[in-house]
Amino acid sequence: MTDPWLAWDALRTLSAGQREAWLRERFPDGAPQQWWRAVREDTETRLGPLRPASADGRAADFAVAVHLAVLAERTGGLSPARAGEWLLNLAVIALRHFFPPPPGLPVEVTPDGAVRFVLGALPLTREEALRAAGEERRRAAEEDEAARSRVPGRPLPRPARPTGTRAALLDVVWVVPSLAGVVGHVTDQDLADEARAWLAAVPLLDPEP
Template sequence: MGVDSDLHEIRGIPVGEISEWIGRRFPDETFPQWWMAIFESLEISLSPLRDVAPEWRLRDFTVGAEIVKLAVTTGGVRPSMGVYWLLRLATIARRFEPPIVDLPALIMPDGAMEWALNAMPFSRERALEESVIRKAEYLTAGDEFYAPVGKVFAVNNAEDVKFSALQDVELILSALPWVYPGVLNGNLRREVDAWLEIGRQL
């Protein structure tokens, strides 16, 4: 089965049964590559340039919100990557005029932004501290810090990939401005403002 056939099947079942379907599809474990392929297929299908019936478009936004949640809660992708893709979907939703009605709360700006902030691995103060540590490491690094010239690294070898919590923060911060203009909750906007200010100092 390929990604397209998987997504076709997922679209045909109730949202509440998607988790069970994925468990049957991958009885041992899922793979980040599969989740990413599903995210990308959903993003393409949701383009405002596609002539799709409103009810189909709403279905894909609903499926997308559920898929992203499951990807994160099952450990299929890092929370920051799930947030990144959720904010991509939420950004697409904002491009429709008139607005799409009955969207999942997670796709609405306030819901998406709240979910994003909750995924931050640590506080703003800790982010600044980690940034200072990282800069010091870069400045004092010896040759062993850099990848040896000519060494071949396996792309899918997790042991070769080091993705720090600070990079998680930076990935989330990179996507916040896409949805920020649509946020209505004042407290939430102030929290995002504070994070974006921190982001300029990292």
């Protein structure tokens, strides 16, 4: 597998089309989620405040990072919501360097742009997520009751990998709290209100009883 810690240096100087070709050549079936997670970690470290760079150079690096997040979603390495959470993290980093954002900073890593992307990428509406969370809590409680009454010595069934609505809920639970890092800087009031409504729902979204 291509070392994810070397990907930034290889991809940074390429055009958007060349980056896509680079990925297809090395990952014909798409890069795995673990690879993208490592690339994200490395990218965020390189964009951090301890790395010296000019304003133009840093804005260009943010543009590369945004394209990598988009590629991760487009190629199936990350769900749209988790790619959005990457953009939210980039927006938090960008706030340390640029506020208000300069013309060269990608809109996807401005507070408004990142929040808009995430809210559009969430796989469930708030009502659907709250309903799914309630169903998950009931299911978990039933499984706990069944475990307490099982025959001693009989192995517990292996947990199934989350799919469908359950997987979608886990995306929501993972991503929504990250809105807190930028919502205070959102200039679109309707967008900020929607983000705060999601944040207010976080305690009710826990799928565990």
